[in-house]
Amino acid sequence: MTAAAVPCPPVPSDEQLLARHAAGERAALEELFRRYRTPAYRVAFRLLGHEADALDAVQEGFVKALTHLKSFQGRSTFKTWLMRVVSNAALDLGRQRSRREFVRLDLTAPGKANGCHPAAPEDPARGLEQADLRRLLQQALHSLPEAQRHTFVLHADGDLSYREVAEVLGISIGTVMSRLYYARQRLRAYLGQRLPLDR
Amino acid sequence: MSHSSRPEEAGPTPQQLAAYVDGELGPADRATVDTWLGGHPDARADVDAQRRLLRQWQAAVPPGPDQAAWAGILARVEAGVAEARLHGASSRRLAGVVRFVAALGAVAAVLVLALGLAQRFAPQTPPVTPLPVATAEDVEVLSIEGADVAALVVGTPPVQGPLTLASADDVTVDKTGSDVEVAKPAEVAHGHAPPPPAPMIMFPTDPSRITAP
Numbered sequence: 400m401t402a403a404a405v406p407c408p409p410v411p412s413d414e415q416l417l418a419r420h421a422a423g424e425r426a427a428l429e430e431l432f433r434r435y436r437t438p439a440y441r442v443a444f445r446l447l448g449h450e451a452d453a454l455d456a457v458q459e460g461f462v463k464a465l466t467h468l469k470s471f472q473g474r475s476t477f478k479t480w481l482m483r484v485v486s487n488a489a490l491d492l493g494r495q496r497s498r499r500e501f502v503r504l505d506l507t508a509p510g511k512a513n514g515c516h517p518a519a520p521e522d523p524a525r526g527l528e529q530a531d532l533r534r535l536l537q538q539a540l541h542s543l544p545e546a547q548r549h550t551f552v553l554h555a556d557g558d559l560s561y562r563e564v565a566e567v568l569g570i571s572i573g574t575v576m577s578r579l580y581y582a583r584q585r586l587r588a589y590l591g592q593r594l595p596l597d598r
Numbered sequence: 599m600s601h602s603s604r605p606e607e608a609g610p611t612p613q614q615l616a617a618y619v620d621g622e623l624g625p626a627d628r629a630t631v632d633t634w635l636g637g638h639p640d641a642r643a644d645v646d647a648q649r650r651l652l653r654q655w656q657a658a659v660p661p662g663p664d665q666a667a668w669a670g671i672l673a674r675v676e677a678g679v680a681e682a683r684l685h686g687a688s689s690r691r692l693a694g695v696v697r698f699v700a701a702l703g704a705v706a707a708v709l710v711l712a713l714g715l716a717q718r719f720a721p722q723t724p725p726v727t728p729l730p731v732a733t734a735e736d737v738e739v740l741s742i743e744g745a746d747v748a749a750l751v752v753g754t755p756p757v758q759g760p761l762t763l764a765s766a767d768d769v770t771v772d773k774t775g776s777d778v779e780v781a782k783p784a785e786v787a788h789g790h791a792p793p794p795p796a797p798m799i800m801f802p803t804d805p806s807r808i809t810a811p
Binding site for chain 2: 425457533573
């Protein structure tokens with residue numbers, strides 16, 4: 400006796416989920432949140448370097464993106480709209496925080512977990528190495544001008560293509576290419592002897 | 599994605615090399631860069647270094663919150679969206695009331711303006727010239743036809759001042775007798791009313807037959 404194969408239900412598009420959410424279906428919002436929470440969080444974390452602030456930016460970004468849908472519909476996708484709102488919220492938070500106090504990334508304290516909880520590393524030593532590497536990359540990232548940092552993070556952590564990054568930032572693809580190139584040059588120059596990038 | 603390349607001798611731009619590393623070049627451009635890199639080991643080393651940087655970057659992904667933290671964020675997002683919608687709805691209601699009141703005010707202003715203009719530019723009714731009333735001292739009856747004698751009423755006129763003719767719209771006759779022709783324009787006296795009503799002299803004949811003393 401063989402079990403009949405049950406066809407998987409088609410994955411709803413973002414537009415379908417948004418329509419269902421507008422109709423009051425709670426599960427649609429959950430699905431949208433689950434679909435984009437990780438790239439949104441990574442972008443916010445890279446721009447802020449702090450878990451709690453990054454979560455604030457994600458929360459604020461989702462609320463704004465969902466309550467201002469008319470501002471994007473027909474001109475971009477929900478994904479790029481959300482990334483735009485989240486990353487702008489993160490940059491705003493970063494500016495507010497830098498006014499209150501200098502960014503406390505604990506960048507000069509290797510080995511300290513910076514209030515974040517690494518995702519259960521199998522090897523504590525490896526987790527420590529990752530935390531150190533992450534702090535080093537954060538240092539390098541914050542040495543970039545804001546426009547390059549924003550562009551680089553959207554591409555590297557937001558899983559956005561060049562075209563999508565251009566859409567989020569309202570710039571040409573050529574400008575995206577240029578910013579990414581110079582951002583990498585600066586990162587490599589900053590990391591220099593600290594990481595074996597050129598070997 | 600396809601980007602036009604520079605002449606093969608010049609090689610790809612640094613930006614095109616970055617796009618090559620990111621897999622953003624179209625098949626034709628990618629093949630061109632592959633071929634060019636084969637003859638330029640320095641550029642190849644640069645491309646490899648970019649790839650290592652990206653690998654390091656991906657290896658150091660930010661730590662993610664646990665499920666409980668995500669559930670808390672989702673709950674706050676739901677609450678925030680609901681609050682924003684509620685606030686938006688009440689704002690829209692308030693805006694609706696404000697718009698209604700504003701529209702009402704605008705209509706009232708237009709009406710006042712229209713009435714003012716209408717009063718200003720409406721055709722003015724010509725002033726009514728009162729009819730002079732002759733008194734007993736003003737006339738003397740020299741002769742009268744015998745058949746008209748019955749119509750001659752002698753007495754004190756009911757008004758002392760001039761008379762103004764009123765149109766049918768100006769008066770309302772509540773009660774009429776069978777001997778009254780309602781269709782005739784009524785004469786309404788303006789002026790000093792006499793103390794007791796008294797008969798007045800009526801001249802049903804041709805005025806040319808009346809001569810002043």
